Each structure stands twice: as structure tokens, then as C-alpha cells.
Amino acid sequence: MIKNFCIVVISVLFAFPLFALPSEEHISASVPGLQKGPLKQVPDIVKKAVSKRQVPGAVILIGDREDVIYRSAFGDRALRPKRLPMKADTIFDIASLTKVVATTTAVMQRVDAG
Secondary structure, eight states: OOOHHHHHHHHHGGOGGHHHHOOOOOOSSSSSSSSSSGGGHHHHHHHHHHHHHHHOOOOOOOOOOOOEEEEEEEEEEOOOSSOOOTTTOOOOOOTTHHHHHHHHHHHHHHHHHO
């Protein structure tokens, strides 16, 4: 369930104008209890993946049509020739994302359908 949620979150990243958002961690005050709910697990899950070297880094963005609810960067955006830390406003090369986008859309439709 959490992995599917992360896939959905990553796909949402491309729906927001990144240049208009702050580059530091952002947690919206518009959703009460957000830190106590499922969102509290997100940093731990991503940090664990980075520490296990499953991914060098990640930017997580969760939001809806009106607000960015959570945004944070983890790990590194480059390892060679020099290690560079990930920033929340890092721009990613979106080559070869057809499978991810198509799968995410299919998963979201299945979740909506029940």
C-alpha cells in the first residue's frame, strides 16, 4: 500500500509548477493532524531507501489542486563527478517515464474504482 502511495505521490510531482514553490521542507497547516497520520511515515520510508542505496535521492511532493500539503528532498541529486545534495526544486530528466506514468494512472484508476 505504501509503495503504491509513493508511486502516486511521485506522479503528482509533475502536476505542479515547481518554480513557484519554496525549496525547503514544507508541511501545510491546512490539514490538521498531518504529522500524526500517514505522512509521518514518508520521511522514514525515503530515508531508509536512500540509506540502503535503493535510490540516490528523492523529492516527495503531496498535494491537491489547491495546496501543496507536503514537500521535502532527501539524499543526493548527483553522485559523480561530485556528490550534490538533493533540493526540493531539483529538475529531473523525465526520459523513459512512460511505464511509470501509465502504471501510476492505472493504479490510481483501480484505487478510485475500489
